[in-house]
Amino acid sequence: MIESVHRFAAMGSECTITITAPDVGSAQRSAEQAETTVRQLEALWSRFRPDSELMVLNAGAGSAIGVSPDTFALIGAAVDAWRLTGCLFDPTLLDALRGAGYDRSFEQLAAASPGAAVIPGSADADAGAGAGDPSPSGVLPTEIRFDDETFFVTLPAAMQLDLGGIGKGRAADIVAASLERTGVPGGCVDLGGDMVVFGARAADEPWAVAVDDPAHPGTDLALLVLDRGAVATSSRARRRWTTPAGAAHHLIDPRTGRPAVSDLLAVTVVAAEAMWAEVHAKAALIAGSEAGTELLERAGLSALFVTEDARLLPVGGIDGFLLPTGTSL
Numbered sequence: 001m002i003e004s005v006h007r008f009a010a011m012g013s014e015c016t017i018t019i020t021a022p023d024v025g026s027a028q029r030s031a032e033q034a035e036t037t038v039r040q041l042e043a044l045w046s047r048f049r050p051d052s053e054l055m056v057l058n059a060g061a062g063s064a065i066g067v068s069p070d071t072f073a074l075i076g077a078a079v080d081a082w083r084l085t086g087c088l089f090d091p092t093l094l095d096a097l098r099g100a101g102y103d104r105s106f107e108q109l110a111a112a113s114p115g116a117a118v119i120p121g122s123a124d125a126d127a128g129a130g131a132g133d134p135s136p137s138g139v140l141p142t143e144i145r146f147d148d149e150t151f152f153v154t155l156p157a158a159m160q161l162d163l164g165g166i167g168k169g170r171a172a173d174i175v176a177a178s179l180e181r182t183g184v185p186g187g188c189v190d191l192g193g194d195m196v197v198f199g200a201r202a203a204d205e206p207w208a209v210a211v212d213d214p215a216h217p218g219t220d221l222a223l224l225v226l227d228r229g230a231v232a233t234s235s236r237a238r239r240r241w242t243t244p245a246g247a248a249h250h251l252i253d254p255r256t257g258r259p260a261v262s263d264l265l266a267v268t269v270v271a272a273e274a275m276w277a278e279v280h281a282k283a284a285l286i287a288g289s290e291a292g293t294e295l296l297e298r299a300g301l302s303a304l305f306v307t308e309d310a311r312l313l314p315v316g317g318i319d320g321f322l323l324p325t326g327t328s329l
Helices: 026-046 053-059 069-082 094-099 106-112 167-181 274-286 289-299
Strands: 002-010 013-020 064-066 145-147 150-156 187-191 194-199 207-211 220-226 229-235 238-245 245-247 265-271 303-309 312-315
Touching: 002 026, 013 026, 013 167, 013 274, 026 053, 026 069, 026 094, 026 167, 026 187, 053 069, 069 145, 069 167, 069 187, 069 274, 145 238, 150 167, 167 187, 167 194, 167 229, 207 229, 220 229, 220 265, 220 303, 229 274, 265 274, 274 289, 274 303, 289 303, 289 312
Parallel strands: none
Antiparallel strands: 002 013, 013 187, 064 150, 145 150, 187 194, 194 229, 207 220, 229 265, 238 245, 265 303, 303 312
């Protein structure tokens, strides 16, 4: 058995597919099919493509629009996520995200504001955030109507959806399930930090996931090991940009409609599926360490919090996934 690594850019992220296979040829074929699937899902869910199903749905808000089964299921999951997180994950904040300055792809945003779009967390990172109006749409995710027989979805007329806080995780889940279903012995699907692992490695070792230091990118704070499951990280140190009001980031607090302010800089969650790890990591970061801990404990999930003052806070059974200091695989 060999272990093959395939890298590509998609969904605004660097993606890596690691595959355990009998030979290089079969690994390459599986990896290429995985990349094709990611790109197909990106074409359905990207808010930066006017012809994506998501943006066609947004353009037709108020009318019933037919979508693919994958998009239908993802929107339903996004509504479930809103309920499960006590409304802290809200897929209806596209207007607020645009209002905060995230009105184009992050690559374009970074090019327009070189250097400022990738600043590590700092005291002025949340300038301009604070009390404000709730979701600009004024409508709730539960007001979305679904027709299970025709796969038609009807958004309220004032609503604009953004699936960015759940789509990459769901894509990782879909790709991993597809690889396993087609007989791939083992793999790691990493879509910009939303990761799913399954099966065997070429060496008799578990899969290892590094937790990056958000204040010093490229430096590992911890190493998580697991045989199967998903890991996702949400961070205020990523996807940052400057505005006339100050620095901003992509995590919108639905209670204010503005970039979130909390005592957490990053949250890494371990779950059975990347979709739920991603959703809960985002919600916990917005909630802050105390409320975020309660949220994850209710969900039965394990996590590692990184605070603004660089402390590591374990949540749930995360110690069972942490590689002890000084141990190597």
